[in-house]
Amino acid sequence: MEKIAVKAKQQIKPYKSYSNKQKLLFVYYNRVKLVNAAKSGRLAGGIAERTAQKWAKKLKVDKDSKSKPTKLITLKPES
8 A cells, every 4th residue: 555655646747837038938929929829838948838828818818907997886875
């Protein structure tokens, strides 16, 4: 039983971490050069295709939310 637990701990694959330079290059290629997400990830230094697609989607959503003003709700006291 102990052998199985040790082997299971060894099989855990750590998440890949990306440097700030890679993230900045990805944003540059994706937003400034207007390259698609997968190619932006490759050009930025080996960012996984699916990760690049998720990042591009987040950038698109954040851009849209900043451009649209939020509704202001005024609360009126009940009388």
